[in-house]
Amino acid sequence: MRYGQKGAQVRRRPGTGFLAFILHRGSGIILAFFILPHLYMLYFLKDPARYEAIRGVFINRMAVRLAGAGLLALVLAHGLNGARVMLLEAGAPSRLQKALFVTALIIGLLLLAAGARLMIAA
Amino acid sequence: MEKDRVKKFRIKRWDPERASKPRWEEFTVSLDPFERLLDGLIRIKDNLDGSLTFRSSCAHGMCGSCAMKINGKNALACQTLAKNTPEVVVLEPLPAFPVIKDLVVDMDPFFEKIGRIMPWLLEDGPPPERERTQSPEEMKKILDAIKCIMCGCCTSACPVYRAGKDLYLGPASLVKAARFIFDSRDAGWEERLEMVSGKNGIWRCHSIYNCYEVCPRSIDVTGIISRLKRMSVKKMLLPPRRPG
Ligand code: FES
Numbered sequence: 267m268r269y270g271q272k273g274a275q276v277r278r279r280p281g282t283g284f285l286a287f288i289l290h291r292g293s294g295i296i297l298a299f300f301i302l303p304h305l306y307m308l309y310f311l312k313d314p315a316r317y318e319a320i321r322g323v324f325i326n327r328m329a330v331r332l333a334g335a336g337l338l339a340l341v342l343a344h345g346l347n348g349a350r351v352m353l354l355e356a357g358a359p360s361r362l363q364k365a366l367f368v369t370a371l372i373i374g375l376l377l378l379a380a381g382a383r384l385m386i387a388a
Numbered sequence: 389m390e391k392d393r394v395k396k397f398r399i400k401r402w403d404p405e406r407a408s409k410p411r412w413e414e415f416t417v418s419l420d421p422f423e424r425l426l427d428g429l430i431r432i433k434d435n436l437d438g439s440l441t442f443r444s445s446c447a448h449g450m451c452g453s454c455a456m457k458i459n460g461k462n463a464l465a466c467q468t469l470a471k472n473t474p475e476v477v478v479l480e481p482l483p484a485f486p487v488i489k490d491l492v493v494d495m496d497p498f499f500e501k502i503g504r505i506m507p508w509l510l511e512d513g514p515p516p517e518r519e520r521t522q523s524p525e526e527m528k529k530i531l532d533a534i535k536c537i538m539c540g541c542c543t544s545a546c547p548v549y550r551a552g553k554d555l556y557l558g559p560a561s562l563v564k565a566a567r568f569i570f571d572s573r574d575a576g577w578e579e580r581l582e583m584v585s586g587k588n589g590i591w592r593c594h595s596i597y598n599c600y601e602v603c604p605r606s607i608d609v610t611g612i613i614s615r616l617k618r619m620s621v622k623k624m625l626l627p628p629r630r631p632g
């Protein structure tokens with residue numbers, strides 16, 4: 267059991283499941299906001315010169331490339347956490363929920379490191 | 389008092405009829421390492437402050453009435469040994485339920501939701517002459533769910549329940565529903581499954597596992613809800629069949 271004390275009230279550190287849920291929800295919401303302008307660019311930006319100009323802004327700046335790595339982090343967080351929940355709901359034992367979270371975290375960080383390197387170098 | 393046996397009980401006290409907000413009060417008691425926190429509470433009530441209010445009945449982790457928030461985690465006071473707690477023991481009423489007084493909360497909303505899932509065997513034929521029998525294999529399917537003592541620890545620890553108290557049935561009701569849905573003697577499983585598959589049932593569970601972590605009976609609460617989710621999907625896709 268974990269205990270922590272602060273003043274009169276004691277707040278237990280949030281459990282792994284709760285952290286995973288917040289991460290999943292948060293990344294999902296941010297991704298939804300990203301997808302809208304992304305779809306706009308793909309489907310409605312018909313003028314090639316303008317398309318290229320906007321694309322140029324996004325591809326060339328380092329800050330934007332780093333933001334791209336952030337996007338990759340969001341996709342990994344959301345996707346891997348989703349896979350974890352699906353596994354658990356499909357019947358994986360509840361006692362594995364923390365181990366699955368840690369596994370997802372490690373896989374995510376490895377993929378992020380590899381992906382971010384490629385993106386920044388591209 | 390022997391120094392290593394001294395415990396400070398920091399208790400959140402509130403009489404909503406007399407005060408507008410809760411206050412914290414501290415009591416010092418001596419407890420043997422193998423005494424339970426409930427023993428400490430009884431000692432405080434008997435010797436220090438008779439107005440301290442808490443529930444207890446069986447004192448053996450069977451009735452569920454002494455559920456409270458102990459050092460930030462919902463648990464049973466009669467099951468928590470002094471040796472497993474720090475020197476300062478912080479006690480609060482179960483969150484998510486209205487406080488009646490001190491550590492006593494109003495469990496009516498909780499039992500109202502349990503009532504919604506019809507917690508009794510439904511029959512489709514005449515009653516048998518003797519008892520309704522069940523094989524050991526059939527019993528194993530409900531063994532975990534029948535351990536529930538309805539203390540409310542799981543429901544009160546669930547953030548989804550706390551966010552939508554009036555809506556979500558909560559983990560304890562869903563475990564109770566599973567206890568009947570997977571019971572070979574129950575004829576109402578389809579009706580019940582439909583009810584818990586509705587908008588205030590299993591699909592509001594986000595597999596956060598707080599319920600699983602706090603259950604004093606070590607019931608795989610989230611696992612049971614996941615089992616109901618699988619059953620609900622199967623029922624939608626395949627012809628109705630008694631859940632396994
Ligand atoms: S008094 Fe019955 S469970 Fe604690």
